[in-house]
Amino acid sequence: MSVDAKARYAQSHEYARQEADLIVVGISDHAQDELGDIVFVELKEAGKRLEKGQVFGTIESVKAASDLYMPVSGSIAAVNEALQADPSLVNREPYSGGWMIKIRPDNAKDLETLLDAKAYASLVGEE
Amino acid sequence: MAGFAGYDMPISYPSGALEEHAVTRRSVGLFDIDHMGQFEISGPWAESFVSRMVSARISDLKVPMSRYSLLLNEEGCVLDDLFVYRLPESWWIVVNASNREADLTWFRSKATGGVSIEDRSDETYMIAVQGPKAIQLLDAVGTVPASATERFGWCRTEIGGVPILFGRTGYTGEDGGELFFPAEKALFLWEYLLAKGSELGIETKAIGLAARDSLRFEAGMPLHGHEISTSINALEAGFKWACDFSKDFIGKAALEAIAARGLTRKLVGLEVSGGVPREGYEVANAQGRIVGSCVAGMFCPSVKKYAANAFVEPTLAVPGTALKVIIRGQPKDAVVVKRPLYIPAYRR
Numbered sequence: 001m002s003v004d005a006k007a008r009y010a011q012s013h014e015y016a017r018q019e020a021d022l023i024v025v026g027i028s029d030h031a032q033d034e035l036g037d038i039v040f041v042e043l044k045e046a047g048k049r050l051e052k053g054q055v056f057g058t059i060e061s062v063k064a065a066s067d068l069y070m071p072v073s074g075s076i077a078a079v080n081e082a083l084q085a086d087p088s089l090v091n092r093e094p095y096s097g098g099w100m101i102k103i104r105p106d107n108a109k110d111l112e113t114l115l116d117a118k119a120y121a122s123l124v125g126e127e
Numbered sequence: 128m129a130g131f132a133g134y135d136m137p138i139s140y141p142s143g144a145l146e147e148h149a150v151t152r153r154s155v156g157l158f159d160i161d162h163m164g165q166f167e168i169s170g171p172w173a174e175s176f177v178s179r180m181v182s183a184r185i186s187d188l189k190v191p192m193s194r195y196s197l198l199l200n201e202e203g204c205v206l207d208d209l210f211v212y213r214l215p216e217s218w219w220i221v222v223n224a225s226n227r228e229a230d231l232t233w234f235r236s237k238a239t240g241g242v243s244i245e246d247r248s249d250e251t252y253m254i255a256v257q258g259p260k261a262i263q264l265l266d267a268v269g270t271v272p273a274s275a276t277e278r279f280g281w282c283r284t285e286i287g288g289v290p291i292l293f294g295r296t297g298y299t300g301e302d303g304g305e306l307f308f309p310a311e312k313a314l315f316l317w318e319y320l321l322a323k324g325s326e327l328g329i330e331t332k333a334i335g336l337a338a339r340d341s342l343r344f345e346a347g348m349p350l351h352g353h354e355i356s357t358s359i360n361a362l363e364a365g366f367k368w369a370c371d372f373s374k375d376f377i378g379k380a381a382l383e384a385i386a387a388r389g390l391t392r393k394l395v396g397l398e399v400s401g402g403v404p405r406e407g408y409e410v411a412n413a414q415g416r417i418v419g420s421c422v423a424g425m426f427c428p429s430v431k432k433y434a435a436n437a438f439v440e441p442t443l444a445v446p447g448t449a450l451k452v453i454i455r456g457q458p459k460d461a462v463v464v465k466r467p468l469y470i471p472a473y474r475r
Binding site: 062 | 138139143144145146337341401402403405425426433455
């Protein structure tokens with residue numbers, strides 16, 4: 001499983017990657033592999049403001065539903081509409097086409113509270 | 128992996144549940160279903176005993192035929208669903224893993240003199256070979272062509288030197304069959320079938336529990352504990368066709384009384400938009416009143432729909448009826464649809 005070196009990670013397996021003044025969020029390659037085939041992704045609408053740790057959506061695999069948690073506090077600036085038509089993007093390209101939301105963070109420094117790629121790789125045994 | 132009735136079983140193999148589902152619909156899926164139980168019933172009173180125990184007609188079953196049936200309790204509720212095979216000297220009963228012990232106890236508790244009931248589950252292994260190319264594969268590897276056996280028929284054959292009872296049955300909606308054979312040959316036969324598939328250019332893959340569930344669900348087949356159970360009667364689950372009211376069987380009187388009173392709920396298929404319905408989710412009518420609940424639900428890979436099976440009030444059990452399924456507190460649009468959702472090519 002791959003770990004995107006440019007991203008930071010929550011303990012709950014969401015990645016957060018700074019792109020300009022936004023933070024792109026999805027789930028790690030490890031997480032998508034654990035969940036198995038993704039068949040549905042439900043995301044809160046753009047414009048919604050949420051605290052770190054609040055649920056921004058739900059991802060449904062073949063067998064179960066799992067909540068998705070905000071890695072940092074902020075407002076949702078964009079959601080990936082492509083996942084409605086093709087949720088398997090999360091399996092195939094979790095760090096690129098399978099991104100879920102873009103967050104305009106309350107405080108860009110919050111990113112530093114997350115695990116860096118090395119620490120996350122160690123967490124999921126990918127070292 | 129998942130624990131299931133005391134067996135460790137793969138939810139999916141590395142290719143994933145959706146691909147396993149697709150392989151079974153386009154070529155051949157191989158299912159390790161040793162967890163299924165098999166009883167052999169014999170003796171001078173075996174036929175009348177089996178006939179009284181199961182809901183379906185068996186008096187017209189001749190060698191080499193088999194038939195689907197329900198096992199009902201005195202209340203007309205479903206202890207299990209099973210297959211009855213007419214063998215030359217005995218009746219071969221195939222039951223679900225999770226009910227094996229309870230079924231055996233039930234059969235033995237009802238048995239009279241002249242009936243012998245043997246549990247053959249431990250010595251018998253079971254592999255299902257399912258898919259549009261399954262019969263082609265089995266024809267190529269068996270000493271007796273599988274294609275010569277009719278649907279729900281059986282034959283004795285040999286594959287790779289292993290003696291096999293082949294039944295042209297299954298739990299996917301596809302053509303194919305189920306193989307019963309000595310348990311010690313399991314690994315050999317499993318690898319033999321995979322190797323032969325590859326050698327013959329017939330794509331053949333191992334299928335886990337998740338795809339087994341989505342295949343049976345699309346094909347409209349029940350899973351005990353969901354569409355049928357000891358708290359669900361045969362009529363509300365839509366199994367009148369599997370009950371022969373011209374004979375005596377356990378549960379018949381109860382079902383006749385239920386039919387006279389009228390059903391309080393019925394099993395329906397629901398197509399849902401905006402989420403994946405799951406077991407336990409409530410069903411509401413357009414006004415928001417709760418009118419039932421889902422007993423199974425999932426993404427259906429072949430028809431590419433989110434669907435549920437649900438018990439709802441009988442007046443709503445009409446295809447086209449607009450309902451709601453409550454998914455994580457949100458009512459999502461649902462419509463009653465005809466089951467099964469999927470009909471394989473060979474039956475269209």
